[in-house]
Amino acid sequence: MSVIKNLTLGAVKASKTLAVLDESIKNQVLLAMAKALRQQQQVILTANEQDLVSAKQNNLGSAMLDRLTLDPQRIEAMASGIEVIAGLEDPVGAQRVVSERPNGLQIHKMRVPLGVVCMIFEARPNVTADAGALCFKSGNAVILRGGKEALISSLAIADVLQDVLISFDLPKELITVVPDPSRDLMFELMQQRDSIDVIIPRGGEGLINFVTDNSKIPVIQHFKGVCHLYIDKDADQSVAMDLLINGKTSRTGVCNAIEGLLVDQSIAAEFLPKVAEKLKEKHVKVHACGSACQYFSNANLLEVEDFGQEYLELEIAIRIVGGVDDAMAHIDRFGSHHTEVICTRNELTAKRFQRSVDASVVMVNASSRFSDGSELGLGAEIGIATTKLHAYGPMGIESLTTEKYLVMGDGQIRA
Helix, strand or coil: CCHHHHHHHHHHHHHHHHCCCCHHHHHHHHHHHHHHHHHCHHHHHHHHHHHHHHHHHCCCCHHHHHHHCCCHHHHHHHHHHHHHHHHCCCCCCCEEEEEECCCCCEEEEEEEECCEEEEEECCCCHHHHHHHHHHHHCCCEEEEEECHHHHHHHHHHHHHHHHHHHHCCCCHHHEEECCCCCHHHHHHHCCCCCCCCEEEEECCHHHHHHHHHHCCCCECCECCCCEEEEECCCCCHHHHHHHHHHHHHCCCCCCCCEEEEEEECCCHHHHHHHHHHHHHHCCCEEEECHHHHCCCCCCEECCHHHCCCCCCCCEEEEEEECCHHHHHHHHHHHCCCCEEEEECCCHHHHHHHHHHCCCCEEEECCCHHHCCCCCCCCCCCCCEECCCCCCCEECCCHHHEEEEEEEECCCCCCC
């Protein structure tokens, strides 16, 4: 039996143990995992340093390096995220009434785990802890196939979590890291439709497309984040500036960073010179349409068809638009269904923007950086789904379950 086949069958068998595990036990395990991550912080940081050395030798880009890097604050964030998950209500087993039929049949639906979840990701070792905890709480086994750049870190984190599982007499196969990052094994993994229920890829456009094109298993895409901030003519310009600077510069190598700024033409002459000054202070490279270029000393001229880039750097695309309709048309063409933001004091415009824009998260007067599972109250997230089946937006524990019908009768037969 191949390594992958053995690994996936082990995950299937392990997942059955969670079907009957009491919520209180799940929470005890999760709290123990959080404690263990803190206790083993130095072990994890030492492993991460090995990955970072290799990544720098291989000239990994700055955005990927940022995602790869762990420090005490990020390990604490992983641990506290798991504690939040432990405090969330367990969705598994929750029931709701659907209907009572004229013949007396009682129809309910009950939440159940998906089964075995496979995560395929690149330089994000924190995914190991986040996905492991989320899948455990939602009753799923998880198989994690990280990129080679994060392998040592991911294995170290998984070791910590597996030791906790073993201490509670639970199978360590509930959280499994594929130890070999070769593409051949990844391809074989994507063929295991008899044992894996869903694949969730997180990473660059190339990885997402490869998984989508080659998987025989349903894929929930977590695509790139081409996020826009639209400054309406009725915006509070001070608030708008705060949203821009936070969304673009607080952390550039993440999918909820602002990549495009759209400004209503009626306020462009007043607002864009202030933007130019602030972005220069922050060393942000500007790409702009012909109308906006005049407000920036060193802007790179962008033709319309060149918008829609995910920079993941201190770079931004700026366009002057004719109003909210023009802004929404731009987003419809160049957005990636991730996160879109409007800054306005006009309530009607805000509601129209939120109803009309096709994105998994649409914000009014709030930073795009809040488009994150923990910030939205989900605890950690397994990712941000940019396709609509079977989830849309940040995926917490409920998104890792589905519903089955429960039908109760007293002997009815169909005529």
